[in-house]
Amino acid sequence: MTPPGDDLDQIMAVMATAFDPAYGEAWNRRQVEDALVLSNCHYGLIAPHGGEPEPAEEAAGFFMSRTAFDEEELLLIAIAPQYRGRGLGQTLLARFAGAARQRGVTRLLLEMRRGNPAERLYRQAGFLPVGERPNYYRMTHGERIDAITFACAID
Ligand SMILES: CC(C)(COP(=O)(O)OP(=O)(O)OC[C@H]1O[C@@H](n2cnc3c(N)ncnc32)[C@H](O)[C@@H]1OP(=O)(O)O)[C@@H](O)C(=O)NCCC(=O)NCCS
Structure with missing residues (x-):
């Protein structure tokens, strides 16, 4: 799903402020573009009022996901810091689940x-831990952190 340039700009604007550089989790524009040209990759934007942003309206957050058979993995979810703590993350996660359900997905995954x-946020939405990858992530200063996989069945 190739996003229009404006949507890509919106994703990258949130990306620039939402992720702590210490963890190296933010993607660059090229990585986002390369993922979203794939037909099994999807994204969604959320406006500060919780709906979809109107043209030229600033996005407060985004998600990116990837479908594989009957599963969909949440690749990234982020809300810009100034819009946190008012339920937008929860709304966006529910929107991700709803869109995945419409695609025929029966299980959601995230790491x-x-x-x-x-x-x-994930546990409130019904995700439960199903696996671990010890020392999977490397922080920018070298420390290793475990990855935990969470899953949530949807019908
Ligand atoms: C995770 C994130 C998307 C949550 O967005 P948000 O809009 O603040 O989330 P909500 O307001 O919907 O909060 C939902 C629940 O999760 C909790 N929560 C979310 N982020 C939290 C945080 N950083 N610290 C403590 N609690 C948090 C909230 O307290 C809330 O629980 P409550 O209803 O019991 O109070 C946002 O903090 C973010 O963008 N973080 C940086 C990017 C990131 O780490 N993404 C996840 C990995 S890709």
């Missing part, structure tokens, strides 16, 4: 570094 506070 998170151990200790990411986003775990609370």
